[in-house]
Each structure stands twice: as structure tokens, then as C-alpha cells.
Amino acid sequence: MTNRIPGAESWRAPAGLALLLVGVFVALVVASPVLGRYWPLLLLSTIAALPFLQRERQDPRLLPLRSPAVDDGDRADLAGRDLLVGPALRASAVSLPKVAAVKGENEDAYRIDTERGHLAVADGASSSFRAAEWARMLCATFVEEEPLRRARSDSWIAQATAAFRDGTQQPSEWWSTEAAHRGAHAAFVGLGVIQGERDLVWRATAIGDCVLVHLRTAADGREPVVTAFPIAHSAAFPVNPMLLSSVADGPPPVGYIEGTAALGDVWLLMSDELARWALRGHEAGDPLWSLLSRGGEPEIAAAARTARAAGVMADDDLTVVRCELVEVDMRC
Incomplete structure (x- = not known):
């Protein structure tokens, strides 16, 4: 999708x-x-x-980022407020299944809510029980709970775990029962772009080998300044990353990063194999940032096919959520 x-x-x-x-x-x-x-x-x-x-x-109209002072009950009164002029997120996603995948089979998931300023990507472990459902649950709960509006919070993980367990039917076959006991597992990265009283901040949280890349135009206007989190080098991806488990009593160590946000900033949230490929290209002086931030599905799919044929990319689900901070005037 x-x-x-x-x-x-x-x-x-x-x-x-x-x-x-x-x-x-x-x-x-x-x-x-x-x-x-x-x-x-x-x-x-x-x-x-x-x-x-x-x-x-x-040119669909973009909604300004919500201020902490504005709750759901105030939205009807926004028509004449200054909030209608200001920063907003423009976001989209590309998600490609494995080459050998059955139609509709994709263990990656993503969720976008630009008004809330929260976006997420999760990569379900293919060998685990109902990995795609678990990845979707993690993304949906993260966006709905907006945990990064409160700085550091991992309470949403417990809520996602409880909702997943409540909504999972007990399997009948012995092998499915054993798989259910081992649980579902997924890597995750989430972004929050928050409108504060004085300035904008962006916060991200990650577990495992999903990666967020923050791009900001350099002073010379050419190569962007690149910040990658939680993995900053293509050779640093772990063989066995820590993952969020649907049967664990608590989450593994959760990583956080925070920075100031400025108009023109771009964030890319990627599943592991796409992130590894992008970082490798960046390190080799052949960056893919323009393709990943603005390319359509056909262009990204064609580049991925070439990379797979060259042996520089494994056959895995590939997902990127990309968003840009822009300024809008809703009064026009």
C-alpha cells in the first residue's frame, strides 16, 4: 500500500x-x-x-500540527485561530513485500497521523506467530497514544501487548499453539514532531533494527546533514536484534533521541533491509535520500530490484515512511 x-x-x-x-x-x-x-x-x-x-x-490542504493546548474538544473552534498558519507535516509511505511473497503478504506495517504528529514503522519477524498483526498493533497503538508528546514514555507498549493478547484467538493445532506461546516479535521505530509553546521538537523511539534518518539541508545547500538512529552505520546492524515481544513481561531497553525541528526537515522511518541499503549508499558517496524521500513506488521498486540483482540487498519486506515539515496557511 x-x-x-x-x-x-x-x-x-x-x-x-x-x-x-x-x-x-x-x-x-x-x-x-x-x-x-x-x-x-x-x-x-x-x-x-x-x-x-x-x-x-x-493540492489537498494540510492540517497544522496540534498544539499541546488544543485537545479534541477545541477543534471546532479552530477556524479563526493563528494555529491555521504554521508548520505541518506532509507524509507518505511506500511498502514493498518480498519478491517471493504471496499476494498481500507483508510483515511490515506503518501508521501515519500528521495532525497528531506521530508516525511509525514496525517490522514483524517472519518466523514468529502472527508477526504482521503484531506489527500493525504496535503502529496503531503508538499513533493513537501519542507517547512522545510526553517526552519519554513506553506505557503504550503494555497497552499494545494487552490489546494483541485480547484479540488473538487460541490456535487449535499443536504447532500453532507452540508458536503462540513463543509469541509475536517485531522491531519498531516511531517519530513524534511536537509543536511546543515556543518551538518545534522532534522525538523518536526505537527497539531493534528499524531506523529513523533525519535529513536537514546543509549550509551550502548541497548534501544534507544526516542523523541516523538507533543504527548509524550499515555494518552495525545486529544479527539478532532485540525485538518487542507479545509475550514478554516488559519491553527490552527502549532507545530515544530528541532534537529541534525546522521547516524543510525530512524524516525517513525504514525497516531494516531498506535502512541498511540506504546507509551503505550514503557511506559510499552514492546517497539514496532523494529517491527514498520523494520517489514513487515504481521508482523505489525498480531500484530495489537492481540492488537485489547486484547482491547488495536481501529479499525482505521494504518499508519507508517519509515526512517533511512544511509551512501552510489554512486561511487561503
């Missing part, structure tokens, strides 16, 4: 469809004995409306 960056799609397909619909509309009007005499006026009105319809389709 892919959510593309707004404006990345070509305008030709929707414009062609719109013209086709106008043609059908005009034909129906001309054929009508009642409306036929007014067809020139109706045609001109429809054509005049097309640019406005196209602009709304290609």
Missing part, C-alpha cells in the same frame, strides 16, 4: 478524465429537448470550474 506525496502524480490522467466527462455531459445536454438550447452556457460554466476542481485534487 502506498500513499504518495501530494502533487507527485501527473496531471495528465485526471485532466483527460475531466475532459472526457465534460464531453459526455455536453452530449447529454445537446440531446435533451429542454436543455439543448442552453448547451453553450453550460459548457462554458463547466470549463470555468475545471481549474478549481483540479487544484483541490492536486
Whole structure:
């Protein structure tokens, strides 16, 4: 499943469809004995409306990041507030299954909520019990609970564990029962971009070998400043990473990082094999940041096929959630 960056799609397909619909509309009007005499006026009105319809389709309005002072009960009163002018997150995702995967089989999961300012990626361990469901539960709980709004908090993990156990049916086959006892396992990385009273901060938390990369334009405007967390080098990925388990009494050590956020910042949340490939390219002086932050699914899939054929990428699920901090004016 892919959510593309707004404006990345070509305008030709929707414009062609719109013209086709106008043609059908005009034909129906001309054929009508009642409306036929007014067809020139109706045609001109429809054509005049097309640019406005196209602009709304290609440029969806972004919601400003929520302030800590604004709760759900206040949202109806936002129309005249200064919060309608300010920073917002533009986010999308690309998730590709293994080459040999059955249709729809993907143990990676992600969740995006740009209004809350929380995004997540989880990589379910393929050999564990219901790994994809566990990965989805971790991402959903993280975003709903917004734990990074309160700085460091891992209470959401216990909530995800309880919800997963409550929603898991007991298997009947002996091998499934044994797998259920071993539990589901997943690596995880989550990002929160928080609007404070004076400035913006970004916070991230990670368990295992999912990776967040923070990109900021350098002073010379060329190569971005790159911060990678919790793994900063392609050779540093562990063979047996610590993972979140659905049957553990508590989580393993949870990593945190925090920094200031600025307009133009880009964050990439990646599952392990994609992150390893990206860091390797960065270290070799052949960065993939532009592809991963703005490329569509076909472009990323083609690059991944080439990397696999060259033996520099393993056949694994690949997921990237990418978001950018932009400024919007909702009053326009």
C-alpha cells in the first residue's frame, strides 16, 4: 500500500478524465429537448470550474500540527485561530513485500497521523506467530497514544501487548499453539514532531533494527546533514536484534533521541533491509535520500530490484515512511 506525496502524480490522467466527462455531459445536454438550447452556457460554466476542481485534487490542504493546548474538544473552534498558519507535516509511505511473497503478504506495517504528529514503522519477524498483526498493533497503538508528546514514555507498549493478547484467538493445532506461546516479535521505530509553546521538537523511539534518518539541508545547500538512529552505520546492524515481544513481561531497553525541528526537515522511518541499503549508499558517496524521500513506488521498486540483482540487498519486506515539515496557511 502506498500513499504518495501530494502533487507527485501527473496531471495528465485526471485532466483527460475531466475532459472526457465534460464531453459526455455536453452530449447529454445537446440531446435533451429542454436543455439543448442552453448547451453553450453550460459548457462554458463547466470549463470555468475545471481549474478549481483540479487544484483541490492536486493540492489537498494540510492540517497544522496540534498544539499541546488544543485537545479534541477545541477543534471546532479552530477556524479563526493563528494555529491555521504554521508548520505541518506532509507524509507518505511506500511498502514493498518480498519478491517471493504471496499476494498481500507483508510483515511490515506503518501508521501515519500528521495532525497528531506521530508516525511509525514496525517490522514483524517472519518466523514468529502472527508477526504482521503484531506489527500493525504496535503502529496503531503508538499513533493513537501519542507517547512522545510526553517526552519519554513506553506505557503504550503494555497497552499494545494487552490489546494483541485480547484479540488473538487460541490456535487449535499443536504447532500453532507452540508458536503462540513463543509469541509475536517485531522491531519498531516511531517519530513524534511536537509543536511546543515556543518551538518545534522532534522525538523518536526505537527497539531493534528499524531506523529513523533525519535529513536537514546543509549550509551550502548541497548534501544534507544526516542523523541516523538507533543504527548509524550499515555494518552495525545486529544479527539478532532485540525485538518487542507479545509475550514478554516488559519491553527490552527502549532507545530515544530528541532534537529541534525546522521547516524543510525530512524524516525517513525504514525497516531494516531498506535502512541498511540506504546507509551503505550514503557511506559510499552514492546517497539514496532523494529517491527514498520523494520517489514513487515504481521508482523505489525498480531500484530495489537492481540492488537485489547486484547482491547488495536481501529479499525482505521494504518499508519507508517519509515526512517533511512544511509551512501552510489554512486561511487561503
